[in-house]
Amino acid sequence: MIxxxxxxxxxxxxxxxxxxxxxxxxxxxxxxxxxxLTNINFLKAERGTFYSLGVYAQSLYLLIPLYLxxxxxxxxxxxxxxKRRWTEFFHITYSNIIGLAFYFFFLYMIExxxxxxxxxxxxTAINIVLCTIARMMIAxxxxxxxxxxxxxxxxxxxxxxxxxEAYIDRIFANPQWGYYIHGIxxxxxxxxxxxxxxxxxxxxxxxxEYLTKMSLDEIAITLSINEYDIxxxxxxxxxxxxxxxxxxxxxxxxxxxxxxTEDLYGLPVINIRNVPLSNTFNWISKRIIDIIGSLIGLIxxxxxxxxxxxxxxxxxxxxxxxxxxxxxxNNKTFKMYKFRSMTLQTEESEAKAWTTNNDPRVTxxxxxxxxxxxxxxxxxxxxxxGDMSIVGPRPERPQFVEQFKEEIPRYMIKHQVPPGLTGWAxxxxxxxxxxxxxxxxxxxxxxxxxxxxxxxxxxxxxxFKGFINKNAY
Numbered sequence: 001m002i003x004x005x006x007x008x009x010x011x012x013x014x015x016x017x018x019x020x021x022x023x024x025x026x027x028x029x030x031x032x033x034x035x036x037l038t039n040i041n042f043l044k045a046e047r048g049t050f051y052s053l054g055v056y057a058q059s060l061y062l063l064i065p066l067y068l069x070x071x072x073x074x075x076x077x078x079x080x081x082x083k084r085r086w087t088e089f090f091h092i093t094y095s096n097i098i099g100l101a102f103y104f105f106f107l108y109m110i111e112x113x114x115x116x117x118x119x120x121x122x123x124t125a126i127n128i129v130l131c132t133i134a135r136m137m138i139a140x141x142x143x144x145x146x147x148x149x150x151x152x153x154x155x156x157x158x159x160x161x162x163x164x165e166a167y168i169d170r171i172f173a174n175p176q177w178g179y180y181i182h183g184i185x186x187x188x189x190x191x192x193x194x195x196x197x198x199x200x201x202x203x204x205x206x207x208x209e210y211l212t213k214m215s216l217d218e219i220a221i222t223l224s225i226n227e228y229d230i231x232x233x234x235x236x237x238x239x240x241x242x243x244x245x246x247x248x249x250x251x252x253x254x255x256x257x258x259x260x261t262e263d264l265y266g267l268p269v270i271n272i273r274n275v276p277l278s279n280t281f282n283w284i285s286k287r288i289i290d291i292i293g294s295l296i297g298l299i300x301x302x303x304x305x306x307x308x309x310x311x312x313x314x315x316x317x318x319x320x321x322x323x324x325x326x327x328x329x330n331n332k333t334f335k336m337y338k339f340r341s342m343t344l345q346t347e348e349s350e351a352k353a354w355t356t357n358n359d360p361r362v363t364x365x366x367x368x369x370x371x372x373x374x375x376x377x378x379x380x381x382x383x384x385x386g387d388m389s390i391v392g393p394r395p396e397r398p399q400f401v402e403q404f405k406e407e408i409p410r411y412m413i414k415h416q417v418p419p420g421l422t423g424w425a426x427x428x429x430x431x432x433x434x435x436x437x438x439x440x441x442x443x444x445x446x447x448x449x450x451x452x453x454x455x456x457x458x459x460x461x462x463x464f465k466g467f468i469n470k471n472a473y
Contacts, residue, residue, distance in 0.1 A: 010077045013138075017071060020130045021064055028123035029053055032116055051114060059103070059115070066102060067127075070095045088139075090457055092131050100124050146178030153179050154216050158207060158234055159223030160186035160193075160200060163248040167222055168198050185210065188224070207234065211241040218244050225250040276450045277417045285452055286389060286418075293390045293459075294383040301377055308339055308374055316363045318344040321378055326395035329418045334387040336395060337378035341366030379421050391455045392420025393443040394431075408436060414443045417450070424458055427465040 071077065074095045076088070100120060107115055145151050157164050164184060171179045183201030193200045202210060211219070219238050223231060238245040249255065260274030276282050309320045322340040325333050342361045362370065369375040382388040388395070393414040396404070404411045425431070425442035446454070 013077055013135075014068060016134055016138075017068060017076075017131065018064055020134060021067055021127060022060060024123055024127035024130055025057070025060060025063070026053075027126050028119055029056055031122055032119040056115070056119075062106065063099070063103060067095070067099045070099050070102075087457075088135055089132050090453060092135070093128055094453065096124050096128050096131075142178075143176035147175050151178055153177075153218055154214070155179055155181050155218045155220055156210060156214065156216055157181060157184040157198075158186075158204065158219060158221045158238070159227060160184050160189045160195075161222050161224035161250045163250045164220075164222035165195055167220060167248055168196050172196055182214065182216075184222075187227075204230065204234070207237050208240075211237070211243060216241075216243050218246060221245065221247045223250065273413065273416075274448055275416050277447070282450070286455065287386070289452065289455065290383050290386075290389050294380045297377075297380045298384070301380070304374070305339075305377055308369060308377075311365055312340055315365050316340075316343060325398060326419065327398055327401045327415060328387055328395055329415060331401075331412075331415050333398060334382070334395075336382055336387070339369055339375040339378060341370050341375045376421060383421060387418075389418040389420045391422055391424075391446075391458045392418050393423055393446070394426065394439075395419035404436060408440055410444060411436075411440055413447065414440065417447055422458060422462040424454075427458060427461045429465075 071092075074091045076091055076095065103120070107113075142151065157167065168181060171177065171181060181198050183199050184195075185202045185204050185207055186200050187204050189200045191200050191202065219241075221231070221234055221238065223234065235245070235247075255270065260271040262269040262271070277286065312320050318340055320340060322338045322342075323335040324338070326336040328334050341363060343363060366375070379388055383390055401411075423443065424446035425439040428442055430439040430442060446458075
């Protein structure tokens with residue numbers, strides 16, 4: 001059974017992490033005190049002036065349980081079938097930073113000042129790298145095994161609905177998760193009816209029978225919303241079997257991925273929309289990062305921006321900076337700045353539509369700065385002013401907002417947060433001439449799951465994924 005496999009895997013993870021902590025510690029000690037690095041002036045350490053390895057190693061009695069506890073707290077030992085791999089790197093990183101902070105505090109409390117700070121920095125960096133590599137290798141191995149039909153999680157669906165179809169879509173799109181759906185129990189569909197090779201295998205009153213005769217790892221309740229009157233009995237039957245049960249609501253399209261619930265004297269109340277940035281502390285934290293980040297960005301890109309400005313000035317007629325009205329937070333409009341990448345045109349012609357492939361209005365140099373997102377750099381001034389944020393949904397023009405709010409459900413929710421220079425949708429490839437519906441899905445996920453850590457992760461990934469835009473014409 002999968003739950004037994006998970007216990008074994010968790011034990012192996014713990015043992016692996018323990019060994020990595022020890023190995024990282026030993027490597028860091030060697031590099032700090034005995035490697036070629038000691039020839040660097042500020043890293044020199046004469047023998048006899050630093051503690052022996054035996055003395056340093058005593059710290060492992062504290063570091064090993066401390067780090068393993070923090071890893072567990074950061075959910076590094078939780079099942080990861082459906083989680084993105086890069087999120088683990090960030091969990092490992094901040095767990096190590098927290099662990100190092102606790103150790104520094106411990107050293108301060110015992111007034112120990114002779115432990116090398118450079119050694120601790122090396123230990124932390126090596127531990128992060130080795131832990132990440134080891135977990136990526138394990139994850140890659142498990143994905144290969146699951147794609148080949150091993151280590152599968154056996155599932156049955158209770159009810160045929162939009163929720164069941166959405167669930168099956170995601171399972172089939174991600175074979176590396178290792179889910180095997182045996183079938184669906186439903187009263188409204190004929191037995192033998194299939195959705196993407198998943199058949200209806202029985203009626204709802206056969207649920208207990210199937211749970212008894214099948215060895216299942218999970219039950220997914222995907223009843224249609226008009227069948228919720230039998231939901232309580234279905235849940236009771238599932239719980240009697242002892243099999244892990246999940247409920248996928250048929251109204252999933254209008255509740256958040258992480259619902260915010262309140263306890264009203266024992267009555268659970270689900271808030272339809274949870275926007276963390278509506279919290280004043282969160283908003284202030286994000287704004288501080290935006291101000292600092294935009295100032296740093298303007299300093300770093302000052303010379304490149306000057307060069308781009310000169311090229312634009314001498315390569316085509318018109319202003320260097322192009323401004324366009326966009327819709328921002330709380331549906332307020334603002335002027336968004338860009339380097340001009342097109343020939344001069346009237347406001348009427350400019351407002352008609354998006355730029356298309358091989359658009360004759362785009363200049364030769366304009367194609368380059370649009371593809372590399374250099375044309376977006378003046379938006380650092382928008383961020384400094386407060387019109388935009390470094391990270392957030394991309395702002396759209398008023399005429400398209402009016403169009404999309406009627407055509408795309410939940411489109412206007414994106415205006416509950418500041419628009420961004422980069423965003424979750426952008427680093428996942430939804431920029432320029434791409435699906436607006438998919439873009440909104442990613443924007444809503446960002447809005448509902450916002451944290452400062454999420455912002456930093458998006459900024460980091462933008463370096464590798466966000467600048468080159470193949471959909472920018």
